[in-house]
Amino acid sequence: MTTLRPQPQFPEPDTEAFWEATKQHKLTYQTCDSCDSVIFYPRRHCPTCGSADTSIKESKGEGVIYTFSVIMQSRHPAFKDLGAFAVAYVDLDEGFRMMTNIVGVQDPVNDVRCGMRVAVDWQDQGDGHVSLPMFRLL
Amino acid sequence: MAQKRDAAIVGIYEYPLRVVGPGVSSLQIKAESAAKALEDAGLDWKDVDGIFDTAEGGGGGLGIAEYLGLNPTYIDTTALGGSSFEFQANHAAQAIAAGKCNVALLSYGSTSHSDMNAIGTAGPGAGRPNIFTNMENPWGLTLISGYAMVKERHKFQYGTTDEQFAAISIATRRHAMRNPEAVQAMHDLEFVDIREITTEDVLDSRVIAYPLHLLECCMISDGGGAVVIASADVARNAKKKPVWIIGTGEATKYRDNTADITVSAGAQSGPIAFGDAGVAPSEIDVLMAYDSFSITVMTLIEDLGFCAKGEGGAFVEDGRLNFDSLLKPTLNTDGGGLSSNHPGMRGIFLLLEATRQLRGESTSQVVDAQLACAVGNGGQLGARHSTAVTVLAAD
Numbered sequence: 001m002t003t004l005r006p007q008p009q010f011p012e013p014d015t016e017a018f019w020e021a022t023k024q025h026k027l028t029y030q031t032c033d034s035c036d037s038v039i040f041y042p043r044r045h046c047p048t049c050g051s052a053d054t055s056i057k058e059s060k061g062e063g064v065i066y067t068f069s070v071i072m073q074s075r076h077p078a079f080k081d082l083g084a085f086a087v088a089y090v091d092l093d094e095g096f097r098m099m100t101n102i103v104g105v106q107d108p109v110n111d112v113r114c115g116m117r118v119a120v121d122w123q124d125q126g127d128g129h130v131s132l133p134m135f136r137l138l
Numbered sequence: 139m140a141q142k143r144d145a146a147i148v149g150i151y152e153y154p155l156r157v158v159g160p161g162v163s164s165l166q167i168k169a170e171s172a173a174k175a176l177e178d179a180g181l182d183w184k185d186v187d188g189i190f191d192t193a194e195g196g197g198g199g200l201g202i203a204e205y206l207g208l209n210p211t212y213i214d215t216t217a218l219g220g221s222s223f224e225f226q227a228n229h230a231a232q233a234i235a236a237g238k239c240n241v242a243l244l245s246y247g248s249t250s251h252s253d254m255n256a257i258g259t260a261g262p263g264a265g266r267p268n269i270f271t272n273m274e275n276p277w278g279l280t281l282i283s284g285y286a287m288v289k290e291r292h293k294f295q296y297g298t299t300d301e302q303f304a305a306i307s308i309a310t311r312r313h314a315m316r317n318p319e320a321v322q323a324m325h326d327l328e329f330v331d332i333r334e335i336t337t338e339d340v341l342d343s344r345v346i347a348y349p350l351h352l353l354e355c356c357m358i359s360d361g362g363g364a365v366v367i368a369s370a371d372v373a374r375n376a377k378k379k380p381v382w383i384i385g386t387g388e389a390t391k392y393r394d395n396t397a398d399i400t401v402s403a404g405a406q407s408g409p410i411a412f413g414d415a416g417v418a419p420s421e422i423d424v425l426m427a428y429d430s431f432s433i434t435v436m437t438l439i440e441d442l443g444f445c446a447k448g449e450g451g452a453f454v455e456d457g458r459l460n461f462d463s464l465l466k467p468t469l470n471t472d473g474g475g476l477s478s479n480h481p482g483m484r485g486i487f488l489l490l491e492a493t494r495q496l497r498g499e500s501t502s503q504v505v506d507a508q509l510a511c512a513v514g515n516g517g518q519l520g521a522r523h524s525t526a527v528t529v530l531a532a533d
Binding site: 006007008009010012014015019038040041043066067068069070071072074075076078079082085087088089091095096097098099101102108110113114115124127131 | 267272276279290340350394396478
């Protein structure tokens with residue numbers, strides 16, 4: 001049996017709302033009410049201007065692979081059964097960049113490239129757990 | 139503008155073993171290195187009035203003074219990853235220039251190899267949750283794959299080739315083969331094929347995290363060392379020719395939504411340091427650039443202004459980085475973290491070899507070396523990291 005991936009843990013006030021929204025398959029991000037900057041990772045202030053007035057928005061879940069790597073064989077108990085798997089930074093169309101995995105590819109070294117368009121592919125982690133926003137090639 | 143001559147490296151020591159086994163502690167490595175570095179300087183134990191320590195090995199910043207039996211009136215425990223020692227050397231120079239310290243001791247000791255620390259490949263650990271762990275742990279990122287993501291983007295954005303990255307590993311290994319301690323290190327760490335390497339060797343070596351090959355990744359050794367930095371008054375009476383700290387710069391950087399992952403904090407700290415020193419990158423004879431991975435060196439060479447951003451591939455080709463090349467700068471003449479010494483943090487060794495070069499004592503001596511630059515990079519390139527630059531001049 002594969003060990004459950006490391007899960008986000010709470011209480012932890014900055015990311016709790018983000019992860020709660022994933023249970024409804026919503027990928028959310030923040031914007032600043034004062035300067036319109038996009039804020040990610042979520043937090044209580046705007047890192048561009050320092051304002052405490054922010055809003056939460058829902059992403060369409062589509063974007064572009066900014067970069068990636070393929071871990072050929074992880075030794076970590078939760079990842080060792082995956083064989084070769086891709087970690088990536090995806091630039092969502094709304095203007096935020098997130099770390100994730102690229103899924104649904106047979107041969108990540110040859111199938112994944114910078115610049116490919118991707119869409120969110122939710123990986124539920126089980127009852128009461130969050131869902132992980134991974135990405136598949138479009 | 140007159141070059142600063144307020145503080146100089148007067149004593150150095152590199153702990154010779156890369157595999158120490160269970161009977162030696164990191165604190166012991168530090169104490170032995172400190173004693174030998176003070177001997178190298180011709181100074182006494184009780185001359186030390188400033189301690190700089192990253193607090194690994196137990197006891198924290200409070201413990202190091204106790205363990206060594208010293209009574210510092212200046213103490214700094216800056217810990218920003220492998221670059222900590224460049225930050226600390228910079229801070230020591232500034233404290234000395236301000237008259238707050240006369241003899242500063244920096245020391246490092248680590249048993250990462252014997253402890254079997256899987257620094258590069260372990261993946262997410264446990265610990266109290268925070269914003270960073272909660273957003274990063276689920277994806278299975280390893281340290282090496284984080285660096286690999288920078289290399290992949292560098293290749294995509296600039297067309298840099300694997301062959302060009304390999305040139306960094308090749309030059310470093312050539313220097314290592316001339317350093318008896320590095321050769322011993324590779325034997326003790328059971329490297330295969332302990333010899334100069336070729337492009338084919340690098341590209342044929344196992345891919346750890348695509349697109350980084352084994353021969354582009356640093357070793358995990360045991361080891362350590364110490365540096366003694368002193369005021370001009372003390373330096374002029376030291377046993378050996380002082381090596382002057384003439385310019386310093388520091389910066390940090392982190393992942394951001396629109397950041398260029400191929401640009402490090404060195405793009406900020408490098409110009410500050412060179413401006414402080416009043417020298418241009420093109421004048422540097424010896425570049426000791428933190429070589430956790432080939433991509434780290436490629437990034438730092440560009441960001442410090444040795445060449446334009448994105449042109450590092452062409453810059454490192456054709457043997458420029460060799461100690462006997464007619465072109466500047468020479469790279470990592472001790473053999474680097476790739477082939478000589480990397481117990482988890484490497485910054486102190488950059489200062490040691492830069493000092494050897496400017497004293498004329500290196501195993502791959504650059505003829506008439508006058509200026510050196512130690513660039514420490516700590517943390518995760520492409521994500522949260524720190525880059526400190528120390529510019530050094532021969533007496």
